[in-house]
Amino acid sequence: MAVETTPFAVIAIIILMALVTLATRLGGVFAMSFVRIRPGVERFINAMASSVLIAVVVPMAVSGDAGARAALGATTAVMLLVGRPMPAITAGLVTAASVRYLVGA
């Protein structure tokens, strides 16, 4: 269904986007209120929680440029050595900017 983008229609479409997004924010908790938290469910939730982050980051490295990969590599290295997020993130950004500067130059 194609809608002409009159000013009113645009606002309606934005509200629709907001409602779809809100449904995703509330939907998981609403669904879980019908599930009894047994040990198996708890294992699923815990494993899924960190897997969400991995599933965001790994394709970012695979599909990204050299700067993106170097940034994630630097963050990993500093995180494993120092164990604190801020230095790890800073190292990632500096690495990405440096690699892109060198490759682009």
Next chain:
Amino acid sequence: MLPASASQLLNPTDVGREFLRLLPIALFVIVFGIAFGLASVQAGLTDWQAILMSVTVFAGASQFATLELWGQHVSLLPLVAVVFAINARHILMGAALYPMLRELPAGRRYGILFLLTDANWAVASQDYQNGRQNLSVILGGGLVLWLAWVAGTVFGVTFGGLVANPEQYGLDMVLGCFLLSMVLGGKRSPRVLLIWTVAGLSAVAAYWWLPPHTHVIVGALAGGVLGYCWKERRHGG
């Protein structure tokens, strides 16, 4: 384990502390808000439409993705499908918070979820893995991230040209590096590492071979199913 009372889970002091804790990340979010404001004006949205979108949708990746679909006409079904696919990870993220959220009265439980997004959820989730119930970061951290996203969008539609190319400074990697540091700050056992491997490989496979925007859900579910099937030795299960 003692059930924490609602007041322990959410009090103004903690919410304020978590607001400040995510302030550094929020500063980077401002830059992305600026980039979004600029891109949305270029895609033909008016200033107010772009700002309204950031205020009400508050989900950067999906907002950027739909900009490609705007024109003289907008096809509603593809637009809704893209927004749902990109944001469907929230369903799993919310479910992961349920063991903490069920302690709250329904109004607050669903109320703070309006501010659920990747960065504040990653902190809450990793704190939980490390034995700390932290819902204050969903509210306090979510608030600072939302303010930054909206403020960035306002700047972007007004003076977008200032940050035309955030990639040059590595700024597009902020969220990726942040999320990665949260994962690596959590528990790392051989079991967890294998779950991550399966999640990562599934996500990449989905990224290559399945419809666009499905990879996060596929990877997360693959990791979750392996966790379900493989009992932890220490807890007996």
